[in-house]
Amino acid sequence: MPASPIAVPQAGAYMLNTLRKGARGWVAKLLLVLLVAAFGAWGISGSMFSGTGSAVVSVGETIVTPNEYRLAYNRQMATLGRQLNTQLTSEQARAFGVPERTFGAVIAGAALDEEARKMNLGLSDERLARLVADDPTFHDFNGRFDRNNFARILSSVGMSEADYIASRSKVAVRSQIVEAVADGLDAPDALLTALAQYQAESRDVAYILLTPDALDPVAEPTNAEISAFYDAQKSRYVAPEYRKITYLKLEPEDITDPEAIAEDAVRADYEANKDRYTTAETRTVDQLVFSDREAAESAAERLASGASFDTSAEEQGRSPSDLRIGSFSQEDAPSDAIGEAAFAVSAAGGTTGVVDGPFGPVILRVAAINPASVKSFEEMEAELRRQMALAEAYDQVLNVHDSIEDALAGGSSLGEAATSQRLDLVTVEAIDRTGRDPDGTVRSDLPVSRDLLQGAFEAEVGVELPPLAIGSDGFVWYQVEAVTEERQRPLDEVRETVIADWKSEQMAEALGARATELAERLKEGDSLEEIAGELGLAVEQKYALQRDGQGPVFGEAAVQAAFGGPAGHAGVASDASGANRIIFQVTAVNDASDASAEALSEAERSNFSSRIADDILDQLVADLRTRYGVEVNRTLAERAISY
Structure with a gap:
């Protein structure tokens, strides 16, 4: 397959959209196994389809190579590991039935591939190019296909462009069968009504x-x-395996030095941003609402003659709690007119004339005045120093990273590299795969704990490991110092x-x-x-x-x-x-015999229709397996996953 089609301009790829929409059930999802597995972090090397010349699974004339089976197996392992928040061992994988789940996935995929071959289904170069170009994995920041990004990502997982395009083509061809069988399927209203009544009982x-x-x-x-x-x-x-780990964390917060910021710079920043430290005056306001302006003017005259605001409220049958409209600055007032009138009152307890409120004429009373305030330089100095030091630290993180890498490359130990950069080397005396200390306490202070633990429990003692990224502005270097093997605790x-x-x-x-x-x-x-x-x-x-x-x-x-x-x-x-x-x-x-299909939400309807579609796809795969026959080489499969 030539690589040139990927240069086709970006356009809406109908087939890709259909594929995404169809990927709701397990059969539809398995169509993406080969493609998604190719981007897993499992140390892929060489061609995805390089096979050994023998088949782990055969369905008719379609085969699944050992390499394809291994990728599918690793994907199942990774998915289950994420759910359990641990790195599965081979024994645990067998206990959870990973090999059988993998066989089910690859056999179903192969059955659909064989049906596609029998039906002579294919895909035009133009459509394939549009599918590739529409994949957001390869887009730039503007949402457009980036040829260099495409090449870089494939290179990072050891996959050739030809292999990727062949994989994408296979997935798209399978999807033609899926959409023909189940796309757009809607559950009948009678069934949805029965479901609604069942749920509402x-x-x-x-x-x-x-x-x-x-x-x-x-x-x-x-x-x-x-x-x-x-x-x-x-x-x-049984006491689990424990590992002693040392790590060196580098984040902007770790290299901040507030005392290094000159006072003149801090004061200049304070003066330049003084508005940020100023709290505007706010006023607590009550209001009387009138049905027409004539009634409001009459009340205003009585107030001007010395009548009580509270008495006027009682005449309207309103309690003091009904009068309060809140505390606000002039800028945040319910309306410009109310803000101007309330902030024109000279003292707390004063009232306004008639004001045109959002819902009719009102008279306001300023119950309290909370004057504006400004935090002094002395109050803000420590925080400003910290913020300015942190901003400088963000600019220096990569320089410190490079210095640590240079030191390690030059033969320095992790502790020596930490000392040279005035950073702390942290030692975790014993921790298991799940992040627990020997007393069962979960360590909550480990940076990127999941990745760090996974790497530590795959590494040998004393081996220098590549640093892990902490977000976009941090790094952690780590190594295993000692291993305490799993043991049976005596009674x-x-x-x-x-x-x-x-x-x-x-x-x-x-x-x-x-x-x-x-x-x-x-x-x-x-x-x-x-x-x-x-x-x-x-x-x-x-x-x-x-x-x-x-x-x-x-x-x-x-x-x-x-x-x-x-x-x-x-x-x-x-x-x-x-x-x-x-x-x-x-x-x-x-009972809920009066409940109808309309009682179900759109999401519930869609989910139920999706489940019916999945059942139909399950039946199709079962029929294809019977029709074309399935051969499984379990010995070759075991060898494939033991590499």
């Missing part, structure tokens, strides 16, 4: 909340019970924790058993009030509980249980915290 529930306080305390376990519990739950008491070390866990489990079992016993009594005809009275508890009411009505007491499990039967239905469920049990009875079912 509510229930009234009476319940009692059974807490551990209602039971006798759990007795102390014997040594035999402690040992047995520890042996059965050993994996809970003596975790004995108190084991006892607490055993007691907690025993209490949960006892609480569940007692709640189940009480719920059975309720089902057999005892009243909730009778049971509550025996326990010294109050019967609570939850009215109009809906299927999405989770709260502090009724969590998802309890809501599902309450909707598990008709009126009179009784049962037991954990509360939202999981620590207590809810013994409940449905006292009323409030």
Whole structure:
């Protein structure tokens, strides 16, 4: 495929827009696997389609090479790792089913590719060029395709232009099948009406909340019970791998030197920006509103003759709180006329004549005057020094960065580089992959903690690592000083924790058993009030509980249980915290037979239609797999991901 089409002028790419709109379900999303994976930070080298000559997956005559499978696998690993905020190991990936999810994705993609081949689907060079040009990844600051940006990004991930264009073409061709099958599909109104009625149905529930306080305390376990519990739950008491890390952080705040700013410069800045430190005069204003100007003029005459403003308000049936319109500067007044009139009053307590307000004639009273104020130079000096020093530091960050890099390149240690720049070298004595200290405390002070921890747990001890960026104006250099391997904590070390866990489990079992016993009594005809009275508890009411009505007491499990039967239905469920049990009875079912499809929001309609489209695409892929046959080489797949 020639690279020249990418020079086509920018234009609306219909196919790309359709592809984006269609990428809502899992089948549509997997169409982008190869393309998106190519831009993952997984150390890609060489051609994306360089393969080994054998296929990990074959669907008809379409194959998935080991390299393509590896990229798809890495993308699944990265996605799941982001969700769990950790770097997955191979064993964890298998436990979470990553290999099977990857096979599902690549097989579905290959099935669609084979169908496209059978249908002789293709893409013109012009359309392909417009798709590439419309990709915002390659745009400049003006939103236009940048040829140099295109080449730079592809080069940074080790991908040739020909490979990228071939990948983009494959994705676009797949999308033709997707849009033909599911694009523009709208759920029928009858189905949406049923959904609206289902969602709107509510229930009234009476319940009692059974807490551990209602039971006798759990007795102390014997040594035999402690040992047995520890042996059965050993994996809970494994100390994770810890690493000792040192790091050097460079941000503008780290190199600010307020004392280096000359007083003359600080004073000059203060004088130049004095308006910023001036608070304008504000006035607290009350108003009387009149229906017509004649009534307002009459009231103004009475006020001028000595009548009370409050008396006039009482005649209108208004309390003092009804009069207050607020405190404001002249600039922020509700209207220019009100501002001019209120600020023309000479003293607090004075009133104005009749003013044309936004909603009719009014008379104003200035209840209080808050004079303007100016913060002195002495009050502002420390803050101004800090701000000016910080501005200078922003200009110096890159120079300091280069000095640190030069020092490290010249053989200096990280500590020596820190000392030369008068920066602090921070040592974290022990931290695990999740950012916790050995005592379980999460470290909240690590810069770019996610990236730093990921890099540290992939690095060898003492190896110089590239710095990480902190936003657009900072950097952090780091290295691993020591590794403490994962180990099984002996019982003596975790004995108190084991006892607490055993007691907690025993209490949960006892609480569940007692709640189940009480719920059975309720089902057999005892009243909730009778049971509550025996326990010294109050019967609570939850009215109009809906299927999405989770709260502090009724969590998802309890809501599902309450909707598990008709009126009179009784049962037991954990509360939202999981620590207590809810013994409940449905006292009323409030149907929503009058709800219609119009009750659903546009987002809900769109989401439901999207889910139907996904189901149709799932059925299509299943049919294609059966029609063309699927062959999987799991041995080759294992080799592909072990590189």
